[in-house]
Amino acid sequence: MFKVCSYVSFMTLKVVTEESMKRAKFLILRIILISFMALASVQGQIILKKNKWAPGQSLNVLFMNGSLEEKFLFKRAIEIWAKYVNLKFEFHSTLEQGGKLNSKFKTNTIRVKFNKDEGNFSPLGNRFNINSTDSISYLNIKESPDQKIKFISKSAHEIGHALGLMHEHQHPDLIFYKDEDEMIQICRYQFLLDVEKPENLKICKINLTGITHEEAREYGMGLSDFDQQSIMLYSDISNTTKGFFDTSVSLADKTFIAREYPHEEELEIEVVGRMHISDTQEEREWILKEYKQNDCALISEGDHLYLTKQTRDRSVKVRMTAMSAIDNYFTACVRNSK
């Protein structure tokens, strides 16, 4: 039987190939019937206690490569979490010691790479700590910095893993993919994984198999209620919807992580709620500022965001129904304006 401990130890190597697995999502959606992805719908967050960092400690964030833009966007994703946790983040961009990893970055360090040829993945929490003989594990982001919302969202998800969070679609209350055959078919057709290879089958099971309440107790996981908006949830395969803010760290994510890494004076729920509202406003303003190029711009009217394209003889206005749609629409708009 699949055991949660293998999930964790494997995650140390390469947690998640989620993005590499999503390449042909739209193509596959034409092939897979919705009913094929059947699962029980339910109305949290999951953390593996032993992989938590110590509250109050300092963590290095070491960029092992990357452009200024990639580092800037990743740092922005760190800052989303940082104000809610009692951890101090120090950013570094040099490996030192003749290109080799300085030994001080073998512990208490989130090592980060930007490599589009790999997936998005991260070790889990303090599994970043390695012995001198271990291979250098790292968090990888494969996204293009041209698509800022997506880049930050994927980074925020992987940073969630780096803080010790597991996948929300594996939450016991979701009862997600109890049927192993169905799960394997999803990996084969939606994520295009060659599941005949044992290593790929393992990745599939690690990332999708639901955790039971018994396993959560046995392996010392902290749980809150299932959160349909969690940044740690693959909503596109779990028959759940995140609504408009589908690329954001949720209020429940923030509330949970604040409790797991408490400040000396713990953040009260109401305070976290107010901070979250402020985050949402700031995010919206930032997007409006950043998404302007050629004839294309994002504008805000009432509660909604619209992509507009204004040329001499034509005006187009399209309402954005989800944050995740913005990058694709904007990229297409700018490309057609050249």
Ligand SMILES: [Zn+2]
């Ligand atoms: Zn993940």
